[in-house]
Amino acid sequence: MTRILLRGAQDPARVLEPYASTFAVGGNTGNLLYAHAVHRTLSTRAATVRAGAFKAHLLDDPAAWAAKVSSRYDHLVLPMSNAFRIGFSSYLERYAAIIEQLDIPVTVVGIGAQTTADAADHPADIRMGRTGSEKVAAAAEAARHNAVVRRFVDAVLARSESIGVRGELTRTYLVSLGVDPGRVDVIGCPSLFMWGPHHRVREVAGTIGRRSHVGFGADFRVDGATAFAERALREHPRLLVPVQDSRSARWVVAGKEPQGGARPEVVDDLFRTRRLVYFPSPWGWIDWAGRQDLLVGYRLHGTIAGLLGGTPSHLLVHDSRTRELAELHGIPHTRIEDLTSVPSVAELAERTDMTRFHELFPDRFHAYLAFLHRNGLRTVHDDGEDASAFDASIARARTTSFVRPARTRAGVQARRARRVLARRFGRR
Incomplete structure (x- = not known):
């Protein structure tokens, strides 16, 4: 039995x-x-996969942790996202220090760059940036960060055959640091391969109008997001906005208002009208997304939740992360710099065609599996395997629904009481 420790928050x-x-x-x-997508893919009959290690970079004694992991597991798998961003630099260095002390294979799945949307147009000098910022690092800061990235990648490649990156921009960035191009595999985002090689997304059915069910992935750090949200709310009374960040989620669930930083008035309108919703389970999020007529917005994984639900989805591209994956996977998208006015949801629906996504999907999926096989990992999609046991384990979670903001003060107080009970019984 292969024992796999997988970086996951739950x-x-x-x-x-x-x-x-x-x-x-x-x-x-x-x-x-x-x-969760990587967890499902690796949940074969001959493997035990345990989620953990998400906060390994915060440990006081990484050496002891590395020794324990090396003795208890056969493989460490690190699904990651935009971890090459400047803001993650110190944590990435800690991960490098931990990996350097491990005696087992380490596989990094889906790591990516974080910079401006036009970085791919200037490949000679790619510098990382911060999430939600249109600025890249200054030369000195970029040089320090590049050294950290190189240390991390070297530590990984000393324990694996290759590193799996999100797209061509990330690959170009690593090669510019001197990483062997033959050991950098472009695999896209593993989320999209959740349901295997035959997953399909339906096309937009009819006109998206006032009675349509629309999901909006809001990111109000992006220029134009507020105006887009205001128009979408006027034109689509059934529109809902799933919140993704923890602070906003606690606002929805318990009335604990996020502190610090101004927010646009439309956010308070969304809360007051109970359009902000939170999904305690990602499986419930996917299933809800599958019942919508269209998903639109600035959130990458908000878009992916829609695609996993089989719903046509349109991504508003605003940085290297969103551009890299939209182009690699053929996700319907519009670059915000190409907009001359605030678009309507209906206009984006007219531009949403899933043909390219379906054309690319088989090759992208096989490249993903080839990467996992190259690094000694068997999958539920291999001969003699299936995901039935994993899918049975999440059946209850798939029935969970969203939480809306409490409508009354009594409702808020009731939720706060439940919060106290949750903490008292050791569930925070």
Whole structure:
């Protein structure tokens, strides 16, 4: 039996009380989608996969942890996202220090760059940036960060055949640091391969109008997001906005208003009208997304949740992360710099064609599996395997629904009481 430790903020089969769940998403529910997808893919008959290690970079004694992991597991798998961003530099260095002390194979799945949307147009000098910023690092800061990235990649490649990156921009960035191009595999985002090689997304059915069910992935750090949200709310009374970050989730669940930083008035309108919703389970999020007529927005994994639900989805591209994956996977998208006015949801629906996504999907999926096989990992898609046991384990979680903001003061107080009980029984 192969023992795999997989970097994940929670066990995929676990069903948590809503408030407690906000502390177990790794800061953003999108983190659960790619981790759970890799977990499902590796859950073969001859493997035991355990979620953990999400906060390994915060440990006081990484040497002791590395020794324990090396003795208890046969493989460490690290599903990651935009971990090459500047803001993650110190944590990435800690991960490098931990990996350097491990005696088992280490496989990094789906790691990516974080910089401006036009970085791919200037490949000679790619510098990382911060999430939600249009600025890249200054030369000195970029040089320090590049050294950290190189140390991390070298530590991984000393324990694996290759590193799996999100797209061509990330690959170009690593090669510019001197990493062997033959050991950098472009695999896209593992979230999209959750359901295997035959997954399909339906096309937009009819006109998207006032009676349509629309999901909006809001990121108000992006220019134009507020104006887009205001128009979408006027034109689509059934529109809902799933919150992904932990602080907003606690606001929805318990009335605990996020502190610091101004927010646009439309956010308070969304809360007051109960359009903000939170999904304690990513499986419930996917299933809800599958019942919508269209998903639109700036959130990468909000878009991916829609695609996993089989719903046509349109991504508004605003940085290297969103551009890299939209182009690699053929996700319907519009670059915000190409917009001359605030678009309507209906206009984006007219531009949403899933043909390219379906054309690319088989090759992208096989490249993903080839990467896992190259690094000694068997999958549920291999001969003689299936995901039935994993799918049975998440059946209850798939029935969970969303939480809306409490309508009354009494409702808020009731939720706060449940929060106290959750903490008292050890579930935070």
